[in-house]
Amino acid sequence: MRGTTRSKGLLRLAALLSVVALVAAACGAEDATPETVVVTSIVTEQVEVVVTEVVTEEVVVTEEVVVTEEVVVTSIVTETVEVEVEVPVEAEPMGPSxxxxxxxxxxxxxxxxxxxxxxxxxxxxxxxxxxxxxxxxxxxxxxxxxxxxxxxxxxxxxxxxxxxxxxxxxxxxxxxxxxxxxxxxxxxxxxxxxxxxxxxxxxxxxxxxxxxxxxxxxxxxxxxxxxxxxxxxxxxxxxxxxxxQSAVFYNSALVPSPPADMDALLAQACENPGTFTYPAPPDFTGSVFVRHVFYNEADKILPGGHTDMVGIPFDQALYDQVAPATWATLNAVEPCLWRGGETYPVDQPALEQLYANQEVSHFLAYGPAAAGSKVDSGLFPESTRTYGLNSGQIGNTNFxxxxxxxxxxxxxxxxxxxxxxxxxxxxxxxxxxxxxxxxxxxxxxxxxxxxxRHPSVVDPGEISSLGELLGDWVPIIE
The missing domain is CATH 3.40.190.10 (Periplasmic binding protein-like II)
Incomplete structure (x- = not known):
């Protein structure tokens, strides 16, 4: 509260000076008469200091000065002071408490x-x-x-x-x-x-x-x-x-020659509109698809490709080089997606149901090994196969x-x-x-x-696994 005390002192001084000025004006007037003169000076001053805690005080200071027996000058100073006061924050208790x-x-x-x-x-x-x-x-x-x-x-x-x-x-x-x-x-x-x-x-x-x-x-x-x-x-x-491990799932009866890399996958989506889609991020399946596109664009733009970004904290300069091309690619493919890209499946189970209904013919997702059990359960057609893109597939560990x-x-x-x-x-x-x-x-x-190993499941050794970005990249890309 030290800042508040100083402000009060300054305002009292300002008020006193105001009174003196008013008295001088009253006494020096040529037509002054011995009648009572009341002069009111109202000074409103607002001082604002931006800090952690705002304290608002209203201070009224009244100074009464008798000029003559018949002249009274009253100066009223109204002050609204906003002062920031640093309040110590108690450290969070640790451990079991x-x-x-x-x-x-x-x-x-x-x-x-x-x-x-x-x-x-x-x-x-x-x-x-x-x-x-x-x-x-x-x-x-x-x-x-x-x-x-x-x-x-x-x-x-x-x-x-x-x-x-x-x-x-x-x-x-x-x-x-x-x-x-x-x-x-x-x-x-x-x-x-x-x-x-x-x-x-x-x-x-x-x-x-x-x-x-x-x-x-x-x-x-x-x-x-x-x-x-x-x-x-x-x-x-x-x-x-x-x-x-991510991979591409596809119906070999509908897609006899699956796309070899990300560019081919996106091109095929527009050659066969409505047969491909992905969940909207931040769903983890949609997120990993978008990161694959991001990697693919980085491989064309950055000197070391996507590996320039792997293993380092989020880098705005690198992101700014890759992001525009990524969004342009995703926007270009959007009209080619299932339902013209006007809506997206909410998650991987919803995406898999579209595949089971043959509304889409292929998709990118985690867990190629699970394709076998889904074929055996009757959810996926027996013609289901999985594989890894030549450009690589993102993989990670969960805990x-x-x-x-x-x-x-x-x-x-x-x-x-x-x-x-x-x-x-x-x-x-x-x-x-x-x-x-x-x-x-x-x-x-x-x-x-x-x-x-189920016939539908790719040999893990045939997939070229891509390293993940650090966690702070992911929500920004999503």
């Missing part, structure tokens, strides 16, 4: 052995928030995973289906703002990319537990796709679960993470370890279960030698 990256050694599990953590998990209910748009994935979670969690560890697994991972992130943020520092409703989240970065930067995660998890011994912990999540250091704040305020951290660790176990990775690798790519190290790959 507030938001902050909570290390295992600072948690309620500190000092426990793995067997003790398993014992603590028994009889608890685990709320796993995850995207629930795939019937195949939901069946795996509520079948094998739920059954094994119950039979092996006595954990009641509750899948909480959400349409977007950000819903789970927002729940943790809202509960933190409400003071739920140790009794949140979210125990585990299927996550990666920008959502992980948001939670980590906000200090909302439980971390530091890889060394105590038995299944982490079967993972190359230093590998880029494990140690970094869209460029954000993982720092033992999440557990790897799947490798997500499960534990919020710092989960009341069931023991159960979350145990289920995360189950998902990462050889048994868990092997079960979901079968084409009739999910057909997902494992995240284990090379020494563990012998366990997968007998997993059959």
């Amino acid at each position: 507030g938001p902050g990256l909570l290390d295992l050694n600072d948690s309620e599990l500190a000092g426990m052995s793995w067997d003790e953590i398993v014992a603590a998990a028994e009889g608890t209910r685990l709320n796993w928030f995850m995207w629930g748009g795939s019937a195949v994935i939901n069946a795996y979670i509520n079948g094998w995973v739920k059954d094994q969690a119950k039979e092996r560890y006595g954990i009641d697994l509750n899948q909480v289906r959400i349409t977007d991972t950000v819903n789970a992130v927002d729940t943790v943020i809202s509960e933190t703002e409400a003071g739920e520092f140790a009794s949140g409703s979210v125990d585990m989240i299927w996550i990666n990319g920008e959502n992980f970065k948001t939670m980590k930067n906000a200090g909302l995660l439980f971390c530091g537990y890889w060394n105590i998890m038995p299944s982490m011994a079967n993972v190359d912990q230093q590998a880029g796709p494990i140690a970094f999540d869209f460029g954000t250091p993982v720092d033992e704040c999440e557990v790897p679960w799947n490798q997500a 499960v993470t534990i919020p710092y305020n989960s009341p069931n951290k023991a159960a979350a660790l145990v289920v995360a370890d189950l998902l990462l176990s050889i048994d868990g990775q092997l079960e979901k690798a079968y084409p009739d279960v999910w057909g997902q790519i494992n995240v284990l190290n090379s020494a563990s790959q012998s366990h997968f030698a007998d997993v059959p």
Whole structure:
């Protein structure tokens, strides 16, 4: 409030000077008479200083001066002062009493052995928030995973289906703002990319537990796709679960010669209007398609192609070089899309239904290994095939993470370890279960030698995988 006191002093001085001037004027007038003269001077002054907190005060200062016995001069000064005052902000509480990256050694599990953590998990209910748009994935979670969690560890697994991972992130943020520092409703989240970065930067995660998890011994912990999540250091704040590889799905009966690269794919879309589309971003399937177009334009513009952007924080100058060409390409192809580009499928399941109905003949999405189970279930035609564009296909890793305020951290660790176990990775690798790519190290790959590959599924070794941009690029491109 020091600034306010100084302003008051200055205004009192201004008021006094005003009075003196008025007195002088009254006394020096040629036609002055001995009658009473009342002179009122009103000075309104507004001082505005922009700061963190605005304090508005109204100060009225009255100075009365008797000029003669018959002359009274009254000066009224009205002041509205807006002064910024820096108010110290109390640091956020950390760990179990507030938001902050909570290390295992600072948690309620500190000092426990793995067997003790398993014992603590028994009889608890685990709320796993995850995207629930795939019937195949939901069946795996509520079948094998739920059954094994119950039979092996006595954990009641509750899948909480959400349409977007950000819903789970927002729940943790809202509960933190409400003071739920140790009794949140979210125990585990299927996550990666920008959502992980948001939670980590906000200090909302439980971390530091890889060394105590038995299944982490079967993972190359230093590998880029494990140690970094869209460029954000993982720092033992999440557990790897799947490798997500994109590919092109197509009906070989309708598209006997599929396009070889992105330019050919876009050209074919306009040669056969209405046969291709993609979900509108920020849906993750639509987002990865747009990033493929962005990469393709970068390969034509930047000296090192899209690799000039991979592995570095968002660069406005590089973005400005590539973005106009990307939007021009997408705008040019829009009239060629399904329904003339006037509407887009909301997500990958909706896109797959269009393909199943033969409304579109091909599409780009994650999870080519899942094509086999969808053929076997009758959703996709038997003529379905998958392949990778010659220009490459974006791939990444997805994880499960534990919020710092989960009341069931023991159960979350145990289920995360189950998902990462050889048994868990092997079960979901079968084409009739999910057909997902494992995240284990090379020494563990012998366990997968007998997993059959469906005729519809491309050999992963035939796909040239493209690295992901750091997470801060993605929402800007979307």
